[in-house]
Amino acid sequence: MSRIRAAFWDPAGERYGIPTYPWRMAPAHLLTLRQLTAEGLRPGGQGVQAQVLWRSKRHGAPGVRAAYLYDVRFALPKRTASPRQRAALAKANAARRTCPECLRDAGYVLPRHLGVCLDCADEAAHATESARGVAA
Structure with missing residues (x-):
């Protein structure tokens, strides 16, 4: 050894x-x-x-x-989840994937720092850029 x-x-x-x-x-x-x-x-x-x-x-x-x-x-x-527990988890996971702006299921968990799907975040960023361009 x-x-x-x-x-x-x-x-x-x-x-x-x-x-x-x-x-x-x-x-x-x-x-x-x-x-x-x-x-x-x-x-x-x-x-x-x-x-x-x-x-x-x-x-x-x-x-x-x-x-x-x-x-x-x-x-x-291992314990198995009851049908009601599985339904509650499915509902909670769906809420984590649903964008509050466009109300679509993004297919992934939304980034918490953005709070919206990536498409809505891009649109907001482009709107901010164009607003800055007009103001300058």
Whole structure:
């Protein structure tokens, strides 16, 4: 085992407070949130059971990164939304895509800094430019 891996090997949790493993060396029953989700599971109220630590140079700054692990044996199936919840989400998403100026569904979530669809924002910008040109 390399020195880097040995630095993160703490299955008893004496050094880091919780069981800690190097990259790709955690037991098979411990999964990340993404791995649980891919299996159709959720943590089910359990806290973090362990962590994986590794050295990273992401964005140019060296440091140590962590991924938290949950025990698959205590995981529960993911909840499914009720038909009413799905309808409410569809309505909310439609409202986020509807332009208040032209009242069209833009097909994308409207940028919050503009508050309108890109077509309406372009028209407003051209109107402002032409008004400035006339005033000058």
